[in-house]
Amino acid sequence: MTGRHAHSPDQLPEASRRVIAALLIPAAIATGIAMIVLWPARPAPPAAENNRVEGTVTAVDGQATVRLDDGREITAEGAGNVRAGDDVVLLHTPNAVPGGTDYAIVDRQRSTPMIWLLALTAAVILAFGRWRGLRSLAGLAVSFAVLLLFIIPAILDGSPPLLVAVVGAAAIMFAALYLTHGVSTHTSVAVAGTLASLVLTGLLGAGFTAALHLTGVATDDDAFLSATLGGIDMRGLLLAGIVIGALGVLDDVTVTQAVTVAEMSASSSGWPLYRAAIRVGRAHVGSAVNTIVLAYAGASLPLLLLFSTSTQPAGDLLTGELLAQEILRSAVGTIGLVASVPLTTALAVLAADRSHRFT
Incomplete structure (x- = not known):
């Protein structure tokens, strides 16, 4: 068999696989080295009476x-x-x-109903997703392990929160995506697109946090944390939350785009393939943007109710640090999400076109 149909989307020639590996292997090695360097010391916790x-x-x-x-x-x-x-x-x-x-x-x-709730959730995922569902649960376990064993302890240990978040998010991305979707070409493309979008999100967050003169101390909880753990960079902690929050939506969009291009590549290539895949991406982004904004709004609903009863002018409320942080999270997360579609689509089309050249 010759021509465009000689390879399935995940059976790229050696040249294409080498290009993808040349991008991702150094990134994975750098992530591992950074985790080793930033890995927190583990001093014995102070003895405390359990009352x-x-x-x-x-x-x-x-x-x-x-x-x-x-x-x-x-x-x-x-x-x-x-x-x-x-x-x-x-x-x-x-x-x-x-x-x-x-x-x-x-x-x-709440331990008993909580256990039942988690068991029901796992059962639903396994019943519908089967082996893919089991792999997704394994990816979720890795994500929580990285959060609890690396990201949070490293921040408490005094490491820069933004750097810790980027490294931790990259580790979660590599583990969760490959565990959930398997080691394949479109997964690798999705990993590359997600990594590029995370870097962009972090840079935008850092730039606009400085431009808005945000301190990261907007609530009583922030002030308490800053006072009791004075070594923590609160602005960096704000940025870390933005990066980690963006990862949850990015992987869904990038995997979808990579798979879309892989499926369409059997009948198209080059610029027509890119345009067709972007049309699909626009539809996905339209719903995903709504999802990310509503997720932030839902988490901040008590805050929004409080503001709705305030007598302060709307301009003062919107530019105050508390609401400005929420706007920053939503806006930067949305920009990173939108940017992930053309980035991932372009990478996927390049991989598909290299496949066609070698068929």
Whole structure:
């Protein structure tokens, strides 16, 4: 068989595979070296007394009667929102209030329904996705491992948050995309497009954070974190959140574009292939942009409700640091998302055209 149909989309000739490898292998090596250099020291955490205990409410009469997990029954403050049978978390503070109880209800126990929720989610993914679903769960596990074992500890260790986020996001990208979609040509193209878009997102975020004179300290939580962990670069932490947040949407768009070009390459090539794939990308970006903005709006809904009742002029609200940070996240994430479509499409078309030359 000769001509354009001699190769399937994932059976590129050796020359094309070498070009893709020349782009991605150095990036993967650089990511690994950067993780080693930035890997946080692990000092022993300070010993802290655990004052939290768990139990079940057995009666409510002004105060709550709670049977602790060790079998003891005690009385506790904070009974206003609980009733008999509720599983609760209590704070044990002996002699905190002279003549009062040593226990106060501070939260509900949520471990059991949380386990059921996660189990149901995994079951749905596996039932529909089968082996692809299992691989996606493995990719998700790697993502959380990188976040919990590298990104967060490295930032707490004093490393630059933006650099840590870019390196960590690259590690998540390599692991999650190849685990979920397999080692293939279109996955490699998607990885390259995602990496380029992440770099662009980080650069735009850094530039506009400086231009807007944002400090990264906009809420009480930010101020508390800055005061208690003075070594953390709060502006860098803001940028790190933008990069990591963008990754979640970018991989979906780049994989779709790479697969679209691979499928279309059987009947087209060059500029016509690029234009046809871009039309598909525009439709995908239209919905993805709406998704990313609504995701940020949903997470900031209490903040938006608070602003809607404010008597401040709209211009002052929009240019205040708190809302400016949310606008920056949405805008920079959207620009990176839109840019990922032509970047990934161009890389995929180049790979497809090289395939055609060698068939």
